[in-house]
Amino acid sequence: MSADVEIAVVGAGLMGTATAWAAARRGRTVALLEQFRLGHDRGSSHGSARIVRRAYADPLYVTMTGQAMALWRELEQESGRTLLRITGGLDHGSRRRPDRIAAVLDACGVPHELLPAAEAGHRWPGLRFDGPVLHHPEAGTVDPAAAMDAFAALARRGGADIRDGTPVRRIGVEADDLVRLETATGTLTARTVVVAAGAWTRDLLDGLVPLPELTVTQQQVFHFPRRDPATAPWPVIVHKDALSTYSLPGGRDGGPDDGRKIAEHDAGPRTTAAGRDGRVDPAARDRITAYVRDWLPGLLPEPFNETTCLYTSTANEDFVLDRVGPVVVCSSCSGHGAKFAPLIGEYAADLATGRPGPDPRFSLAAHGALSPHR
Ligand SMILES: Cc1cc2nc3c(=O)[nH]c(=O)nc-3n(C[C@H](O)[C@H](O)[C@H](O)COP(=O)(O)OP(=O)(O)OC[C@H]3O[C@@H](n4cnc5c(N)ncnc54)[C@H](O)[C@@H]3O)c2cc1C
Structure with a gap:
């Protein structure tokens, strides 16, 4: 039987729109189905800034960051939009182990330097450090809202059929491996389906594909004003000490004075996509405000806005990218995707x-969920 499209993609967050672009530019027929409006704020990809960096203590991810950077540049070129803002990156704190990351960057040929705390404090006034600091220049931010727009526009230009306001209610696999997607407005058939549904992954795939434990948490994000908005923004920072935090220039969400986005990477309260309440916990606000006072004295210690966002995480923060029959699982970007x-x-x-798929570490089997039909 013939299908309506070769590839159906469910979910138009960063991963689904990127998949639609990748598939459309290979000349495949693609439909991208999103339950809400494009660019909505109920999942994981909304807002104006996410960290991009090369610094990982794992050579696989360092290599992947290099490949991803090249693709971001391609996306910028093809879409004619500026998506990246390169500021450099800093990693510090006893639990971050900058020396370990430096050794991996060394082995992978990624430029970097390890600085004593005093020298880093001198170079970036307004920041505090208490141990060695890793600096690497190839880091900064990407604008996820603009990136999703660019992915979708290029996918559409390549012929993709993008439908928002189209929840997929059920995915079924027929005897001949044809995929049938039941949506609110009718049925679509496809040769394969890529499920990039973020925190909704289990809702769609339970009973169809064996999934590992996927933990959905509500994360809380704050923007703080800079004391001196006239100065160049600091690099993006990952700091793991008593708290595990990250901070970055906020882009549009940071307001006209480029306020700083700051959040804890430690898991927030457990929730579900449908059950999350979107409320910021006052205790989290207090922790981050105290953190700003201690470690980022170049900011005024009072957030001027705050929001929530969903992480969907695997136990070891590796991604899930695998195929079972005609169903591709593209999920669990664990707060760093x-x-x-x-x-x-x-x-x-x-x-x-x-x-062939990516590194076997991302397979369902590696996550402890068997994929018997591969
Ligand atoms: C606060 C926060 C900060 C982060 N910071 C960083 C960072 O600095 N650097 C970094 O690299 N990563 C970061 N991340 C992680 C990154 O943002 C996520 O990995 C990424 O956005 C995940 O995208 P996604 O497409 O998998 O999920 P989503 O964006 O949630 O997209 C899934 C989509 O599927 C749709 N959908 C679900 N079910 C259905 C259905 N049945 N029918 C139709 N559509 C459906 C949803 O509506 C949604 O639009 C951060 C995440 C958060 C929450």
Whole structure:
């Protein structure tokens, strides 16, 4: 039986829009189905800034960041939009182990330097450090709202049929491996389906694909004003000490004076996509405000806005990218997936078109969920 499209993609967050672009530019027929409006704020990809960086203590991810950076540049070139803002990156704190990351960057040929705390404090006034600091220049931010717009526009230009306001109620696999997607407005058939549904993954795939434990948490994000908005923004920062935090220039969400986005990477309260309440916990606000006072004295210690966002995490923070029959699972970006989005789109398109998948660490089997029909 013939299908309406070769590849259906469910979910138009960063991963789904990136997949639609990757598949459309390979000349495949693609439909991208999103339950809400494009760019909505109920999932994981909204807002104006996410960290991009090369610094990981794991050579696999360092290599992937390099591939993703090249693809971001391609996306900028093809869309004619500026999406990246390069500021450099700083990593510090006893639990971050900057020396360990430096050794991996060394082995991977990524430029970096390890600085004593006093020298880093001198170079970046308004920041405090208490141990060695890793600096690497190839880091900064990507604008996820603009990136999703660019992915979708290029996918559409490549012929993709993008439908928002179209919840997929059920995915079924027929005897001949044809995929049938039941939506609020009718049925669509496809040769393969890529499920990039973020925190809704289990709702769609339970009973169809064996999934590992996927933990959905509500994370809380704050923007703080800079004391001196005339100065150049600091690099993006990952700091793991008593708290595990990250901070970055906020882009549009940071207001006209480029306020700083700050959040804890430690898991927020457990929730579900449908059950999350969107409320910021006052205790989290107090922790981050105290953190700003202690570590970021160049900011005024009072947030001027705050929001929530969903992490969907695996136990070890590795992604899930695998195929079972005609169903591709593209999920669990565990709070650090944005920087890889165009690469994850390529991986998902590879899996959807029958090419080998990415590193076996991302397979369902590696996550403890068997994929018997591969
Ligand atoms: C606060 C926060 C900060 C972060 N910071 C960083 C960072 O600095 N650097 C970094 O690299 N990463 C970061 N991340 C992680 C990154 O943003 C996520 O990995 C990424 O956005 C995940 O995208 P996604 O497409 O998988 O999920 P989502 O964006 O949630 O997209 C899933 C989509 O599927 C749709 N959908 C679900 N079910 C259905 C259905 N049945 N029918 C139709 N559509 C459906 C949803 O509506 C949604 O639009 C951060 C995440 C958060 C929450």
